Amino acid sequence: MTRTPRRTLLAVLLGSMAARPALAQQVDIARAATFIQATGEEMVAAINATGVPLAQRRERVAGILRRAVDVENVGRFILGRWWRTATPDQQAEYMRLFEEVLIRNLSARFGEFQGVRFALGRAQARTEEDALVNTVIERPGSPAFGLDWRVAEVGGQPKVVDVIAEGTSLRLTTRSEYSSVIARNGNSVEALLVAMRQQIRQLASREGG
Secondary structure, eight states: OOOOOHHHHHHHHHHHHHHSOOSSOOOOHHHHHHHHHHHHHHHHHHHTOTTOOHHHHHHHHHHHHHHHBOHHHHHHHHHTTHHHHSOHHHHHHHHHHHHHHHHHHHHHHHOSSSOOEEEEEEEEESSSSEEEEEEEEEOTTSOOEEEEEEEEEETTEEEEEEEEETTEEHHHHHHHHHHHHHHHTTSOHHHHHHHHHHHHHHHHHHHTO
16 A cells, blocks of 8 residues: 655645635624724713613613623523523523623613713734723713623624623623532522522612612
């Protein structure tokens, strides 16, 4: 049998790899930055709208976040391996509760009082698949703080897949918290759903609605 020289074999292998299309499209940093800029300005405009009742302003901000965040994939990532053990009814309720918790928490970071300001900072590639866009939020009576938005292309559209505050990833922190709740309660997904319902009640009570 004729042996193929090792150098020739290596050349063929490298050539075939180069000919394949990349599995992940290079992230468009400018597109990600523009998306966050537009989203942030839209939220600030909703919060600062004059003559609009607080409940209506909250709902406008919630609607913007629902469009901007990849809620389904983030939610499934956070539940992790427990997604497979949950029943279809539990999966559906989890996604509904998760969206409400997420939107309420993100909305709270912007505040409710008029005078909120939003500034875009540096945007950079995080991996080939996503970018990190830095922003600074200023609220009346509070120190300015930074929020980093991790943006990826989902279905051909830029979407937020994580929010990082003071170096802490929202989705990684939440994943750890949810997993702990389930593990402490005999690997019960239902126990997490009970805790999430309680969390939503507390958030609603704190917000007055």
